[in-house]
Amino acid sequence: MHYTIKEVSKITGLPSSTLRYYETEQLLPKIQRNPSGARVYTEDDLEWIAVITCLKDTGMSIKDIKKFVALCALGDCTLEERKQMVLAHKKNVELKIAKLQKHLEHINFKADYYEAACKAGTEAELKKRKYPSPFKL
Amino acid sequence: MHYTIKEVSKITGLPSSTLRYYETEQLLPKIQRNPSGARVYTEDDLEWIAVITCLKDTGMSIKDIKKFVALCALGDCTLEERKQMVLAHKKNVELKIAKLQKHLEHINFKADYYEAACKAGTEAELKKRKYPSPFKL
DNA sequence: TATTGTCTTAAAGTATACTTTAAGGATTAA
DNA sequence: TTAATCCTTAAAGTATACTTTAAGACAATA
Numbered sequence: 001m002h003y004t005i006k007e008v009s010k011i012t013g014l015p016s017s018t019l020r021y022y023e024t025e026q027l028l029p030k031i032q033r034n035p036s037g038a039r040v041y042t043e044d045d046l047e048w049i050a051v052i053t054c055l056k057d058t059g060m061s062i063k064d065i066k067k068f069v070a071l072c073a074l075g076d077c078t079l080e081e082r083k084q085m086v087l088a089h090k091k092n093v094e095l096k097i098a099k100l101q102k103h104l105e106h107i108n109f110k111a112d113y114y115e116a117a118c119k120a121g122t123e124a125e126l127k128k129r130k131y132p133s134p135f136k137l
Numbered sequence: 138m139h140y141t142i143k144e145v146s147k148i149t150g151l152p153s154s155t156l157r158y159y160e161t162e163q164l165l166p167k168i169q170r171n172p173s174g175a176r177v178y179t180e181d182d183l184e185w186i187a188v189i190t191c192l193k194d195t196g197m198s199i200k201d202i203k204k205f206v207a208l209c210a211l212g213d214c215t216l217e218e219r220k221q222m223v224l225a226h227k228k229n230v231e232l233k234i235a236k237l238q239k240h241l242e243h244i245n246f247k248a249d250y251y252e253a254a255c256k257a258g259t260e261a262e263l264k265k266r267k268y269p270s271p272f273k274l
Numbered sequence: 275t276a277t278t279g280t281c282t283t284a285a286a287g288t289a290t291a292c293t294t295t296a297a298g299g300a301t302t303a304a
Numbered sequence: 305t306t307a308a309t310c311c312t313t314a315a316a317g318t319a320t321a322c323t324t325t326a327a328g329a330c331a332a333t334a
Contacts, residue, residue: 011272016281017323020282025321036282037281038280046274047267047268047270050268050271051243051247054244057236057240062321079259080255083252083255086247087248090241093244097237100195103194104231106187106188106191107191111223111227118216118217121213122213124213133187135187136148142311155293173300173301173312174299199292200290
């Protein structure tokens with residue numbers, strides 16, 4: 001199956017302008033063109049977009065994604081380096097999730113706090129409730 | 138206990154410039170000054186910084202944090218609105234974590250892929266291994 | 275055939291969140 | 305007392321990741 005830029009935009013949720021931007025930044029391989037010069041996306045292109053989206057949404061910079069894509073283009077001789085990049089990123093994402101979960105505890109504390117404060121109509125009594133400091137003082 | 142801006146910077150990991158920026162943007166209440174005009178931070182200020190850091194690191198914009206801080210300053214009449222903000226943000230963070238976990242599966246797939254490819258010395262045989270598309274085609 | 279809607283490019287513009295610079299004042303160590 | 309090191313402000317600069325604009329080409333519809 002082949003897709004126009006508009007279809008890909010709808011499928012992926014990325015604006016056409018972003019899809020063009022990713023291509024000029026070389027986050028995507030060169031996309032084929034039809035006789036009048038319009039982009040024609042394949043299933044493989046969609047798979048690439050999924051990978052890029054995954055890396056981007058997990059916090060990898062455009063610059064690093066570009067580097068990863070460039071390594072892929074070089075073939076088997078970059079396998080080890082790509083593996084290291086993926087493992088490092090995996091670790092980053094795990095840390096990111098752990099950090100968010102820690103912060104979520106703080107937010108849950110606040111949710112309980114406001115639940116109680118709204119019931120009481122005032123937070124005067126509640127200000128003593130303190131969430132343990134995340135800093136070493 | 139009282140702290141200089143440099144001490145707070147060390148404790149929180151935020152550069153002094155960022156602490157000043159947060160204050161001018163009104164993410165922090167006005168910080169006390171010593172006789173020569175230098176900032177003097179209290180434990181309460183550190184608690185605020187922890188809240189701001191929590192909101193910021195979980196993806197709340199400076200603009201929205203500012204709004205939340207302003208509501209806090211208005212007192213009990215904004216309790217309900219603050220509660221709604223906290224609950225909405227809690228939901229956002231939960232979604233964010235779920236999304237990261239989903240992406241982590243994709244990254245784990247890639248890690249396995251590169252593990253196998255490095256062992257084989259080539260990815261030729263592995264290109265058939267496809268991670269299920271996250272898009273509805 | 276004219277209009278509408280899509281596509282193209284390159285370049286300039288925008289949003290967010292800081293960060294740096296410049297110029298000067300106060301405190302401490304030699 | 306002089307140099308180093310902190311502090312201050314306001315304003316300009318930076319980085320990242322797009323997004324918009326402008327100008328023009330192509331294809332389908334009224």
